[in-house]
Amino acid sequence: MPSERISRLAARRQQYTNETYQQARDMLRPGRAPIPGADCDEQRNFEAELFYQLLESHRDFTAYPFGIRRVRPQPDTIELVVESDERARRLLSWLLPSYEPGGEVHGIPGLRLRQRTARGVELHIAGQRTSAWLTGPHRDVWKRAETESLEHVADIGWKALWRGPEHWSTEEVAFEHEWNTGEWSRHFRAGAWSASGLLRRLGIFHTLTAADAVTGYKGLGINGYGGSDPVRWCLDIIHRSGTRRHMHDLVEAVTDAEFGLPVSRADHLDAIYPPETMENWIRLDDEARTGLIELRFTTWNYEQLQLATCGPKYQAIAEVVERRVTTAAQRLGRR
Structure with missing residues (x-):
């Protein structure tokens, strides 16, 4: 790929992701769209749900729209660089699934923490080809955010589901069957490309x-x-x-x-x-x-x-x- 075209693509990609020029340039691949789409329906649906939860969890003023400094999309994953410790705690606690006695599952059903590293935390849906990274704050911030979520769930008498085995709990399966298999869910999945696409261009x-x-x-x-x-x-x-x-x-x-x-x-x-x-x-x-x-x-x-x-x-x-x-x-x- 000619150097001039690479420079143009990297500079344009920056406008969609808010990456640095070098970060944008490093993500370009021959034969691939400069901002690739999710490579499977499961990843696309997952990102649509992430976008929905990102909007729903945004309840206070932030320096950057939705509290995300930049995004780094790849075909099989996406990285969301969170702007602050406070936004990190709010977002992670909002995403992690927990069960309220009576049938309600809060958060994203099936969500699990795949990795906890110096980079951040990797999220995925159990049993599916999905991946998303939350990065930005120090690893200790993510650790404290998860601990605080566990303590909060225990204090109010709910059940933390994300610390369970690498498969869906009976509570998540029942909730998904009752609430996420109807007409609303069909519309949501049919239009998942738009939410995933917006997330990748935040x-x-x-x-x-x-x-x-x-x-x-x-x-x-x-x-x-x-x-x-x-x-x-x-x-x-x-x-x-x-x-x-x-x-x-x-x-x-x-x-x-x-x-x-x-x-x-x-x-x-x-x-x-x-x-x-x-x-x-x-x-x-x-x-x-x-x-x-x-x-x-x-x-x-x-x-x-x-x-x-x-x-x-x-x-x-x-x-x-x-x-x-x-x-x-x-x-x-x-x-």
């Missing part, structure tokens, strides 16, 4: 927006589709007053033929079910209409994220947000 919300914060959730069905509704990922991209939104840059990245996802503007939805501020909402879906991405650009001045008004709790976060937003605005202004 860096665009750092590099191609000047947003203070990005939040999201899995939305309900939407009018405008005949038959089955696709899974809908609603992402709120929140800017402070006076900051240009650069909507085109983000949409261009998501729909890029080489680096993006197989989606395009879902203009058929605009006339059928327009939201009140549709001019700032952009919907993207695939030709088969199995996945729908809703980008919602809004303005809100969070006092906690502005240096002039933030308190001690958010001082460090606000400083990083300020630098990140300034850098992104300057970069985008030169495009």
